Amino acid sequence: MTDRVKVKEIRTGVSETQDDLIEVKDLRTYFPTQDGVVKAVDGVSFEIEAGKTLGIVGESGCGKSITALSIMKLIEKPGRIVGGSIKLDGFEIVNATDDEMRQIRGNEISMIFQEPMTSLNPVYNCGDQIAEAVSLHDDMGRREAHNKAVEMIRDVGIPDPKHRAKQYPHELSGGMRQRVMIAMALSTDPALLIADEPTTALDVTIQAQILELMKALREKNKMAIMLITHDLGVIAEMADEVVVMYAGKVVERSDVNTIFAQPHHPYTHGLLASIPRLGERHKRLAVIKGVVPNPLNLPKGCLFKRRCPYAMPVCDTAPPFQQLGPNHSSLCWLTADQKPPAIGANASGVIAEETAAAMSPSK
Amino acid sequence: MATYVIRRLIQALPILLGIAVISFIIVHVAPGSPIDKYRTPRVSPEQLQNLIRMYGLDKSLPEQFFSWIFNFLQPWQTDGAGNHVAWGFSFSTGAPVWDRITERIPATLLLMGTALASTVVIAIPIGVLAAVKQYSLADKVITVFATVGYAVPSYWLGLMLIYTFAINLNLFPLFGMHSLGKTDPLDVGWHMILPVASLTIQQVAGWSRYMRSSMLEVMRQDYIRTARAKGLSSGQVIRKHALRNALIPIVTLLGLTIPTLLSGAIITEAIFSWPGLGNLGYTSVIDRDYPVVLAFVMMGGFMVIVGNLIADILYAVVDPRIKY
Amino acid sequence: MDTTVNPSLAQRLPGEIDEVDLIPVRTYWQMVRRRFLRNRLAVVAFLLLVVLIALALIVPTLTGEMYRKTSLIKPYAGVELAAPLGYDDIGQNIFLRLMKALQTSLFIGFAAVSIIFTVGVSVGAIAGYFGGWVDNILMRVVDVVLSLPSLFLVIMLVAFFGGGNVWVIVFAIGLTGWTTAARLVRATFLSLREADFVQAAQALGASRFRIITRHMLPSALAPILVAVTLGVADSVVTEAALSFLGFGISPPEASLGNMMTNAINYMIRQPLLIVYPGVTLILIVLAASFLGDGLRDALDPRQRAEG
Numbered sequence: 002m003t004d005r006v007k008v009k010e011i012r013t014g015v016s017e018t019q020d021d022l023i024e025v026k027d028l029r030t031y032f033p034t035q036d037g038v039v040k041a042v043d044g045v046s047f048e049i050e051a052g053k054t055l056g057i058v059g060e061s062g063c064g065k066s067i068t069a070l071s072i073m074k075l076i077e078k079p080g081r082i083v084g085g086s087i088k089l090d091g092f093e094i095v096n097a098t099d100d101e102m103r104q105i106r107g108n109e110i111s112m113i114f115q116e117p118m119t120s121l122n123p124v125y126n127c128g129d130q131i132a133e134a135v136s137l138h139d140d141m142g143r144r145e146a147h148n149k150a151v152e153m154i155r156d157v158g159i160p161d162p163k164h165r166a167k168q169y170p171h172e173l174s175g176g177m178r179q180r181v182m183i184a185m186a187l188s189t190d191p192a193l194l195i196a197d198e199p200t201t202a203l204d205v206t207i208q209a210q211i212l213e214l215m216k217a218l219r220e221k222n223k224m225a226i227m228l229i230t231h232d233l234g235v236i237a238e239m240a241d242e243v244v245v246m247y248a249g250k251v252v253e254r255s256d257v258n259t260i261f262a263q264p265h266h267p268y269t270h271g272l273l274a275s276i277p278r279l280g281e282r283h284k285r286l287a288v289i290k291g292v293v294p295n296p297l298n299l300p301k302g303c304l305f306k307r308r309c310p311y312a313m314p315v316c317d318t319a320p321p322f323q324q325l326g327p328n329h330s331s332l333c334w335l336t337a338d339q340k341p342p343a344i345g346a347n348a349s350g351v352i353a354e355e356t357a358a359a360m361s362p363s364k
Numbered sequence: 365m366a367t368y369v370i371r372r373l374i375q376a377l378p379i380l381l382g383i384a385v386i387s388f389i390i391v392h393v394a395p396g397s398p399i400d401k402y403r404t405p406r407v408s409p410e411q412l413q414n415l416i417r418m419y420g421l422d423k424s425l426p427e428q429f430f431s432w433i434f435n436f437l438q439p440w441q442t443d444g445a446g447n448h449v450a451w452g453f454s455f456s457t458g459a460p461v462w463d464r465i466t467e468r469i470p471a472t473l474l475l476m477g478t479a480l481a482s483t484v485v486i487a488i489p490i491g492v493l494a495a496v497k498q499y500s501l502a503d504k505v506i507t508v509f510a511t512v513g514y515a516v517p518s519y520w521l522g523l524m525l526i527y528t529f530a531i532n533l534n535l536f537p538l539f540g541m542h543s544l545g546k547t548d549p550l551d552v553g554w555h556m557i558l559p560v561a562s563l564t565i566q567q568v569a570g571w572s573r574y575m576r577s578s579m580l581e582v583m584r585q586d587y588i589r590t591a592r593a594k595g596l597s598s599g600q601v602i603r604k605h606a607l608r609n610a611l612i613p614i615v616t617l618l619g620l621t622i623p624t625l626l627s628g629a630i631i632t633e634a635i636f637s638w639p640g641l642g643n644l645g646y647t648s649v650i651d652r653d654y655p656v657v658l659a660f661v662m663m664g665g666f667m668v669i670v671g672n673l674i675a676d677i678l679y680a681v682v683d684p685r686i687k688y
Numbered sequence: 689m690d691t692t693v694n695p696s697l698a699q700r701l702p703g704e705i706d707e708v709d710l711i712p713v714r715t716y717w718q719m720v721r722r723r724f725l726r727n728r729l730a731v732v733a734f735l736l737l738v739v740l741i742a743l744a745l746i747v748p749t750l751t752g753e754m755y756r757k758t759s760l761i762k763p764y765a766g767v768e769l770a771a772p773l774g775y776d777d778i779g780q781n782i783f784l785r786l787m788k789a790l791q792t793s794l795f796i797g798f799a800a801v802s803i804i805f806t807v808g809v810s811v812g813a814i815a816g817y818f819g820g821w822v823d824n825i826l827m828r829v830v831d832v833v834l835s836l837p838s839l840f841l842v843i844m845l846v847a848f849f850g851g852g853n854v855w856v857i858v859f860a861i862g863l864t865g866w867t868t869a870a871r872l873v874r875a876t877f878l879s880l881r882e883a884d885f886v887q888a889a890q891a892l893g894a895s896r897f898r899i900i901t902r903h904m905l906p907s908a909l910a911p912i913l914v915a916v917t918l919g920v921a922d923s924v925v926t927e928a929a930l931s932f933l934g935f936g937i938s939p940p941e942a943s944l945g946n947m948m949t950n951a952i953n954y955m956i957r958q959p960l961l962i963v964y965p966g967v968t969l970i971l972i973v974l975a976a977s978f979l980g981d982g983l984r985d986a987l988d989p990r991q992r993a994e995g
Contacts, residue, residue: 073593075589075592075593099597103595103596103597104595105595106592106593106594106595107593107594107595107596108595111593111594112593114586114589114590114593116586119585119586119587120586120587120589120590121587121590122587122590122591122605122609123587123609123683123684123685124608124609124612124682124683124684125608126684133594133596133604134594134595137594137595137596138595169684169685171684171685182590185590185594378828379828379831379832379835380835382828382829382831382832383832383835383836386832386836387836387841387844390844390845390848391844391848394848394849395848395849395850511974511977511978512970512974514973514977515921515970515973515974515977516966516970516973517925517928517929517966517969517970517973519929519932519948520948520962520966520969520970523948523952523955523962523966524962524966526955527955527959527962531955531956623837626837626840630839630840630843630933631839631929631932631933634933645840645843646843646933649840649843649844649847649848649935650847650934652848657844660837660840661836661837661840661841661844664836664837664840665835665836665837667837668834668835668836668837669835
């Protein structure tokens with residue numbers, strides 16, 4: 002065991018350091034392919050404080066899942082983390098050994114996935130799968146682990162837990178399976194739960210139940226949540242802070258209220274505008290024109306410029322990650338009140354690059 | 365489950381009937397008749413008639429069919445002397461067909477059983493290795509071996525083995541099951557090595573490919589990712605989660621290879637002069653020994669049905685999602 | 689800024705190209721061809737088969753009966769220009785014999801496969817399209833044929849109805865081997881039956897025959913093509929096994945199988961005699977396997993079991 006701090010102490014009030022629970026800095030995860038390198042995550046930074054919920058929002062393919070998998074170091078070859086740092090309470094994950102990661106996975110950081118149908122092993126019953134997680138990380142005998150599994154099943158709101166523990170995944174409904182996944186993830190009392198689109202595959206009513214469950218457990222266990230979703234409604238329900246991702250980069254970052262009340266980045270605008278609203282009458286649904294750029298053929302400069310209604314020539318240079326407020330940043334040339342930047346809409350070349358560098362906080 | 369098995373067996377009856385009809389028709393439509401070899405000047409017409417009556421060849425075809433099938437389905441009938449006569453008598457040797465067949469079964473079972481066991485023991489680890497270390501050197505070697513091994517005809521391989529080991533290096537006997545006069549198991553084992561090797565190599569080629577692709581399929585599944593996210597090591601993930609799922613189709617493969625125990629035997633036993641069932645089938649066709657041929661086909665059909673049933677039952681046993 | 693509709697979001701800046709326009713359009717068959725050509729192994733396999741077929745067609749046609757000519761002065765004579773592989777025990781030119789054997793074996797293989805294809809596809813299509821009791825009966829028939837021990841049955845048929853007769857062999861192999869193709873086609877048809885485009889065709893009033901042949905069959909083509917490729921290899925191997933056991937083609941006619949049988953007797957004197965037909969057979973099967981794999985990958989890359 003290295004000099005990693007035992008994370009679980011934090012929530013009992015005894016924190017040994019002042020670090021955030023999770024600190025991601027300039028994370029870069031690339032996938033070399035036959036046709037070129039796909040930069041799935043390209044310079045992503047954010048922090049998660051203990052007990053808080055961070056929502057990561059973006060379209061499919063923007064790199065949110067890869068970010069989560071990078072934190073767990075579950076990226077499959079040929080992809081790999083090529084740069085940046087991920088710190089779990091001060092402990093550097095990027096160059097952690099396999100052994101160390103196995104202590105962390107399922108124990109300090111747990112993850113639940115999108116498809117409850119296929120995420121559980123069909124040949125083992127639910128109780129066994131939960132008990133496996135428990136006995137892996139906490140020293141428990143078989144009987145104890147099994148009892149803990151039944152307890153967890155009860156805690157996630159499944160009635161008749163003893164009977165359910167003996168059932169196989171295919172005997173449970175989608176909502177129940179997701180609850181079992183949550184039970185499995187929480188059975189080791191992790192400091193952080195990463196939830197990758199946990200409700201996307203479920204009915205709307207079940208969705209609401211699962212979210213309620215997650216909120217209740219969050220209260221009870223005082224754990225942090227990293228919630229990945231493309232659904233802004235879920236973000237509004239659950240998140241304290243929000244990170245908006247596009248094409249592998251963070252384009253806006255703020256607390257949840259600011260994002261909805263004062264979005265800055267045109268992409269965020271687009272996302273919010275495309276939500277249909279009851280009670281308002283419009284002729285057409287607003288859409289963001291165009292498609293996500295081909296990862297093998299990314300545009301120069303701002304990755305959103307081909308779809309952005311505010312695009313200017315200066316956007317051919319990579320924009321700065323501007324700090325617009327104490328807890329609000331945006332990857333865009335526009336000023337806080339949506340005007341072209343001080344150096345002018347047509348700036349380019351070295352001037353633009355240096356300005357961008359100057360305006361971004363040291364990442 | 366018991367009702368399922370019974371239902372399947374009942375469903376099998378029309379199939380067996382179909383097989384019986386087809387083989388009976390083939391045997392009787394074929395040019396030539398079993399008594400042709402008796403049509404020599406030395407045999408008188410009355411003797412011929414007697415023969416015809418004895419073999420029941422004077423009755424109409426449907427009558428012959430029904431009398432045959434009726435008796436065939438009751439193989440346990442014995443005459444006064446304890447002979448099982450229900451399956452008729454061999455045209456070649458006159459012995460009861462039942463005896464001729466049953467005395468050959470152990471030899472074939474020995475050969476095939478050993479080959480099957482060796483195949484399973486070798487092919488599964490190889491397949492898993494190739495899948496786990498995909499694209500590595502080991503994987504490439506195994507895949508090449510499997511593809512080539514699959515393409516090599518078993519008799520050619522058998523002959524190559526005979527040539528190399530039996531003739532050139534003189535390590536193993538050329539043919540047969542026993543050396544003259546010897547009956548000890550060690551001698552039999554020594555004789556078994558080459559035929560079993562030739563069968564096993566070919567089977568391993570096929571099975572390891574199956575195992576590899578099944579394993580690859582399983583390892584792409586979401587629950588493997590969940591297992592890793594729980595903190596299990598690669599070894600644990602493979603052993604506890606992947607393997608159990610990957611073995612499911614392999615287990616059913618086991619049931620399905622039972623019928624091939626019979627037909628694979630024909631060629632191998634021919635090359636190695638192994639006195640088994642396949643050899644019997646082969647010679648009985650040459651000799652136009654129809655009772656034996658018919659019994660052989662019926663047995664073959666029955667084994668296919670049983671093999672399929674076993675495969676389905678095993679499938680239900682290992683996969684909790686299947687309930688009959 | 690409020691979050692109601694911003695009209696400019698729906699407009700396009702002048703001179704702007706929409707990302708979607710930049711993706712080139714290709715037809716399904718163009719993509720299939722591209723994927724296939726990228727698979728070097730499959731391409732090599734295909735070329736190998738072409739070479740083998742060409743040899744099988746050209747050489748025996750040019751040399752006629754020469755493969756049968758025996759000679760008393762030539763036995764075991766070594767390699768020479770006219771006989772790149774030497775001579776066998778009765779002075780026959782091995783190379784010519786091999787080519788004739790290749791021709792016979794390939795012919796039987798392809799002929800048997802055409803029977804398999806015709807019977808299998810018809811039965812499968814009818815069963816899959818009509819379903820119900822038609823399907824039931826046809827599947828029972830398939831079950832019976834499947835349950836018959838195939839190799840033994842082929843041996844029986846050939847032995848009883850005339851060994852050495854090429855057509856008997858072709859029909860024997862064909863009539864015992866159509867079941868897999870039938871099942872494949874039936875499975876595809878059963879799932880296609882409910883497909884929207886089929887229902888659309890029905891709504892337009894297309895006749896059943898037309899629907900089957902012009903709408904459903906092309907989709908079922910992919911697995912059929914693969915099965916056919918592998919079926920050729922299978923049939924060739926079966927024929928060789930037959931001839932090897934003495935039931936199939938017999939000398940002086942040449943088949944890959946009977947060349948091997950003959951070679952057993954001379955294993956000590958001329959061991960290579962058995963290698964030539966064996967290797968040729970292996971090449972055929974390998975080429976057919978790789979071609980089949982390559983076709984399957986090209987037609988539906990999602991089916992690839994390897995990563």
